[in-house]
Amino acid sequence: MIPDTGSSDTWIISDGFKCLDPYDGRETSQEQCGFGPSFKGGFPDGKIDNQILNISYLSGDYLNGPMGLASITVANVTIPKQQLALVDVAAFDGDGVSSGILGLGLRGLTAAFTDNDSRNNTNNLINYSPLVETLGSSGVADPVFSFAMSRDENRSYIAFGGVPPVETGEYTTVPIQQGVTTGGKTDYFYYDxxxxxxxxxxxxxxxxxxxxxxxxxxxxxxxxxxxxxxxxxxxxxxxxxxxxxxxxxxxxxxxxxxxxxxxxxxxxxxxxxxxxxxxxxxxxxxxxxxxxxxxxxxxxxxxxxxxxxxxxxxxxxxxxxxxxxxxxxxx
Structure with a gap:
């Protein structure tokens, strides 16, 4: 899964998903969507009725799928009962390796909807606790995560609850800026x-x-x-x-x-x-x-x-x- 600070929804591609051409919406082979291995399970902690992931990306890719709850373990930290989606319809241009997105963004950017046709209807939008918020509210760890990225994969880290084991200079600190939607809602959406x-x-x-x-x-x-x-x-x-x-x-x-x-x-x-x-x-x-x-x-x-x-x-x-x-x- 791709750790993505620009998206708040966590999803994984489901076995048997339908792949669509993002340009004309026609069904095509699963290979054309470029995912890694698909997930063959369900929601261990229960499906959420009347909520689906219905998301579009700036690239033109879009995804649909049911939502539910499951524990997610990453970097030796288990986040319990996290809301996520099993994508069963995808118009996506993947990298051939990743099978989904680990959404590390903020609550204001989560995108659960009540039906498949409501991607642009914010009246049907339901914001929920994303992974980093659940990390803190569950008491598992402080709601902090960090990256130490490098072209050398042996020097690349992601840490939850703290910072990676690397030597650094002095830190600089800057506040996250709130945003305002076209409807006048003020919230934290991006790491702006x-x-x-x-x-x-x-x-x-x-x-x-x-x-x-x-x-x-x-x-x-x-x-x-x-x-x-x-x-x-x-x-x-x-x-x-x-x-x-x-x-x-x-x-x-x-x-x-x-x-x-x-x-x-x-x-x-x-x-x-x-x-x-x-x-x-x-x-x-x-x-x-x-x-x-x-x-x-x-x-x-x-x-x-x-x-x-x-x-x-x-x-x-x-x-x-x-x-x-x-x-x-x-x-």
């Missing part, structure tokens, strides 16, 4: 934080951006998604410069030299590791170009993703503090 500034340096240029919009810290997005002008300037600072491929993505030679990128959060600099600035796994056969780790986001949906989160420790405290902490790794 304020950014003081960004500075990028190359052998030929030094530039700083201030007065930036809030950014969402999202482990489910591989790259950073910045305002268009910032993304363009950073990609132009690669040596040689990046080439824009579409409205969101840039490519660079896989051996390009990236600029240094310093993001100031809570008054402290968090430097993006150079190895995060180029995505070598995107190299296509016969090409020498890779995806840049910096892309352009949409207004109100700017992202600090995997590019930012590698080689730092990111702590998500969803207790009454509602804050995030970041520190540079020293190990």
């Amino acid at each position: 934080i304020a950014i003081d500034s960004m500075t990028w340096n190359s052998s030929t240029v030094t530039q700083t951006a201030t007065n930036l919009p809030n950014h969402i810290v999202d482990s489910g997005i591989t790259i950073n998604l910045f305002p268009q002008n910032v993304a363009e300037a950073i990609n132009n600072a690669f040596s040689p410069p990046g080439q824009q491929e579409d409205s969101m993505l840039w490519s660079v030679p896989c051996d390009a030299i990236p600029p240094t990128l310093d993001i100031v959060i809570g008054g402290k600099v968090i430097r993006t590791h150079p190895s995060s600035m180029i995505m070598p796994e995107t190299l296509a056969e016969g090409s020498d170009r890779c995806m840049s780790g910096i892309g352009a986001g949409r207004a109100d949906s700017y992202i600090l993703g995997g590019t930012f989160m590698q080689e730092i420790v990111a702590v998500f405290d969803v207790s009454d503090k509602k804050e995030l902490k970041f520190a540079q790794r020293l190990d």
